[in-house]
Amino acid sequence: MTDDPFVVHRRLLFTVAYEMLGSAADAEDVLQESWLRWADVDRTKVADPRAYLVRTVTRQSLNRLRTLARSREEYVGEWLPEPLLTSPDVAEDVELAESVSMAVLTVLETLGPTERAVFVLREVFDLPYGEIAEVTGKSPAAVRQIAHRARSHVAARRPRVPVSAAEQRAVVERFLTALRTGRVQELMAVMAPDVVLVADGGGVVRAARAPLHGADPVAKLLARAHLAVADLVTRTVWLNGAPAGLVEVDGEPTAVSLVVDGGRITRIYVVRNPGKLTRLHSPVDLAR
Structure with missing residues (x-):
């Protein structure tokens, strides 16, 4: 009914x-x-x-x-x-x-x-x-x-100042462009010096098991990961109410959500656990 x-x-x-x-x-x-x-x-x-x-x-x-x-x-x-x-x-x-x-x-x-x-x-x-x-x-x-x-x-x-969807999308696209090049300096340019990367592989796929702090180590980790990938495809999508990245690493999806402050990334959430990536084909309806 x-x-x-x-x-x-x-x-x-x-x-x-x-x-x-x-x-x-x-x-x-x-x-x-x-x-x-x-x-x-x-x-x-x-x-x-x-x-x-x-x-x-x-x-x-x-x-x-x-x-x-x-x-x-x-x-x-x-x-x-x-x-x-x-x-x-x-x-x-x-x-x-x-x-x-x-x-x-x-x-x-x-x-x-x-x-x-x-x-x-x-x-x-x-x-x-x-x-x-x-x-x-x-x-x-x-x-x-x-x-x-x-x-x-x-x-x-929580993040101090929420940014507009347009600003969020612009930073996401800059980040994905830098990710495709795999160049440390380009990656660092879009990150805040104290950026934190948190990854979730669930013990099923490869991912950092502890948060990584600082633009230099985060950029170097992403650059190394780029070198190990044969095929990398990125696109901007809407995840959890904001522009974010969907990255296909050798055909397998990875969801990347960013926190942005002052035009630079302060936090990166990377979800690689395949058990958590089953709802990326059609939008989920949310309401209050």
């Missing part, structure tokens, strides 16, 4: 689950579990289906986060969120685009499950403290305190 509230709000529910989990695959599992619960509900007793479904998805996401904690602790190398191909329309909602950016999702990984739920529901979806309290099992006063702590934590670690 197209008028079923679950179907009507599915984009919103997926976005909630994805921001909670940083994984589209896990978000889809949560939506499936939530749908099964929704199917058994007496709809006549649900006054606000949207709020009810958001609460259900959040609870299932919290359960999933706690289940995933051990596997993420044992993950080989750095764990990065699963990149999503998105349409340019997502960027029109600046707050939504920022909240699903690789940079912010990576910061959210440093929050505990309850802190993450409170931050996402309050800062991104603007739910009342009372509703968040019901979801998390905390008092409204405690939720306010958690929200304040989480907000401060994220603000201290």
Whole structure:
């Protein structure tokens, strides 16, 4: 039924689950579990289906986060969120685009499950403290305190000044051009001196297992990688609400998201784990 509230709000529910989990695959599992619960509900007793479904998805996401904690602790190398191909329309909602950016999702990984739920529901979806309290099992006063702590934590670690899509795209294209040449100086010219590269190969494919700091070592690493590649194809795409790079290395995809400040790259997120690159063929619908 197209008028079923679950179907009507599915984009919103997926976005909630994805921001909670940083994984589209896990978000889809949560939506499936939530749908099964929704199917058994007496709809006549649900006054606000949207709020009810958001609460259900959040609870299932919290359960999933706690289940995933051990596997993420044992993950080989750095764990990065699963990149999503998105349409340019997502960027029109600046707050939504920022909240699903690789940079912010990576910061959210440093929050505990309850802190993450409170931050996402309050800062991104603007739910009342009372509703968040019901979801998390905390008092409204405690939720306010958690929200304040989480907000401060994220603000201290997120990119300082968001840039326009046009500026982001220009820097992405400069970076991809330099990447195709493999020349250290050209790569360094587009990076800030204190640039950080974080790569996720999941122990499945080759990738740096610890963050790399500084324009010189990052540029030299990328230049060495270029020499080892027989075929390198790059293109600019929209990932997680912003222009980014999709790089095919000998036919295998790699997603590259950049943080830009003052026209130069301050952070590079490289996702090579093939298990996280299955949603790069058609845009994923996100909504608030």
